[in-house]
Amino acid sequence: MTSDITTPATQPVHWDLHYDIHLGETWSRFMDGLREQRILANECGSCARVFVPPQAYCESCFEPVTAWRELPSEGVLEVFTVAWHGFRGGPTPPYAIGGIRLDGASTLLMHWVVGAEFSETGDVRAALPFGTRVRAVWSQERTGQILDIAHFEPVD
C-alpha cells in the first residue's frame, strides 16, 4: 500500500465488560461443594469415566451424567508450566499452573501449585517432578468458586 505516513496514528479504545455467567445445575452443585470443602465429581453410567469439574453430558457416550460422588482432595500433578511472564490484570508472576489428576478422576483439574522453589535458569521439573502427589489447600473465605481451593501443594 502506498502511504506517505511513516508513524502510525492510533487512538486508544477501552473495553471493560461485566457478565454474570449462569452456572446451571451441574456446576452450581460443584461450586456448592467447594464452599463446603468437598470436591464433587460425576460419573458417566455408560463409560464409567469420572469428570471433575462435573459435566452434564458425556460427549463420548451421548449420555446425561447423573451419578455423583465426592473425590479426595489429593491427587497427582501430571503436568504444569511456570508462568514467568503474566499479563495486565492477571496474577503476579512467577506462578505455576498445573493439571492435577485427583484420585479416582478421569480428567485433570487445572489449578495453581505452590510450594516449590523455581528459578528462571533452573529445571522447573527437577524442582517439582511430574507425578508429585499434591493436595488442595482451601481458602479461608469460600464463596462457591474455583478459587475456594486456594491452590494445591505437595503432600509431605
Place this chain on the structure above:
Amino acid sequence: MPYRAAVVGVGITEATSPRKQTSSTPELCRLATERAIEHAGISPDTIDAIVTGNIDGFEGTVLDGKNITRALGIGDTVPLVVINTGGTTGGNLMQVAARMVRAGTHRRVLCLGGPTFFGSVDLQSAINTNSPMIIEQPLGMGAYHMGAFAASAYQARFGLTPEDLAAVVVADHEKASRNPYAHLRYTVTPEEVLAGRPLASPLTQPMVCPVSTAAIAMVVGDAADADAHSTSPALIKAIGMSADPYLGGGKGDFSEMQNLANLARRVYARADVRDPLDDFDAVEVFAPYAHMQPMQLEALGFAAPGGGVDLIRSGVTDIGGKLPVNMSGGPKCTNGGVSGELAPYAYAALQVMGDAPPDIQVPGARRTLAHGTGGSFFQFENLAVFETLTRSN
C-alpha cells in the same frame, strides 16, 4: 458429478508489527482482496459470497462483518457469512467457503482474514478472556501459558531439550527470511533463542510467535470454471475439522496431539493419502510455538511419536528436503490472528498453483497439506489437502 471447489486466487499483504503498521484493518483487507482478485484474473462482480471472521475480544468491534466487506467495493447484495471459532477462525473460513461451493449454492466465494490481533495493548490479557471461564480463566493463562502445557509434557515424555526447541525456531526463521510477506525475516542462532526471556516454562520469547499485522484473501470457486481464471487452480481435495473438550483438563494427555491424529486419519482417507511422507510435496502447519511443529508432524503421520524433532533436524523439512514444512516461515514468524490462521491454507494452495513466492516455491508441488489449530488449549484442529487441478476435458 458433484461440485468440486478449488482455490483460484490468493492475495497476501506484507506483514509488520502493529508498532510499524501505518494502514488500518480495512485498508489491509482491501489490499489483500485486490491482490486475490487480480491473481485469479476475475472481475470483482463475479464474487457471489464473502466468508470472513473475527475473534471475540480481540478487536473493538465486529469489524469484519459490519464494516470491512462493505468497503471492498464488490457489490452491496453479496451474502456475508461471519465465522467466529476463536483461533481457528482463519482456517475455517476456507472450509466454509469450500462447502458453499461444493453445495452448489455459490460459484465464487471470497475468504477474507484480517489482522485480528491488531491493536490489542496486551494480547495475552485479551486471550485470557477466551480461556474457559469459571474454571480455568481465573488461573491466569494467556495463549502461550496454555501452549506451554503441551511443551512441558512433550519434553518430559520424550526428553526434548531446549536445544531441540531452538533448532525448530532457527529453521523457521531461516525459511521466513526467504518469504517477502513474512514478519520476522531475520535469522537467529540457537544461542539467541536459548538466551531469550522465559515466558512460560519451557518456552522463551523467541520460541513464541510475534503479534503481526497482515491480511490474506482467497477466492474459492467451482473447479469446473477452471478455464475462467488466469491461475492453475488448487483443487480442495479433502477438508475436515475436529474438536476436543472445552476445558484444558479434559484433554487428559498433553504429550501428544490425539485430536489432530484422529482428524488426519479421516481427512487422509477422503484424499486417498496412504503414506503421508511420500504423498505430500509440502506442508504448512499452524505452529506458533516451537514445540508444536514436531508434535504436529507426529500426529500427522510424518514421524513416530517423539521423532518430530529428528525429522526437522535431519533437513527433511527444509526446502530441497523430502517434505518441506512451513516454507512460509509459519506462524512462528508471522501471526496476524485470523490472517495468521488462514495463512497455511493460502501458502499450501499457492504451492500447488506454482505461484508461491519464488524463494519458497517447492518445485513441482502437486499435493500439499494445510493445518490450523486454536481455541482454549488448542481445542480445535482443521486440515485441508490441496492438489493441482487435473482438468477433466
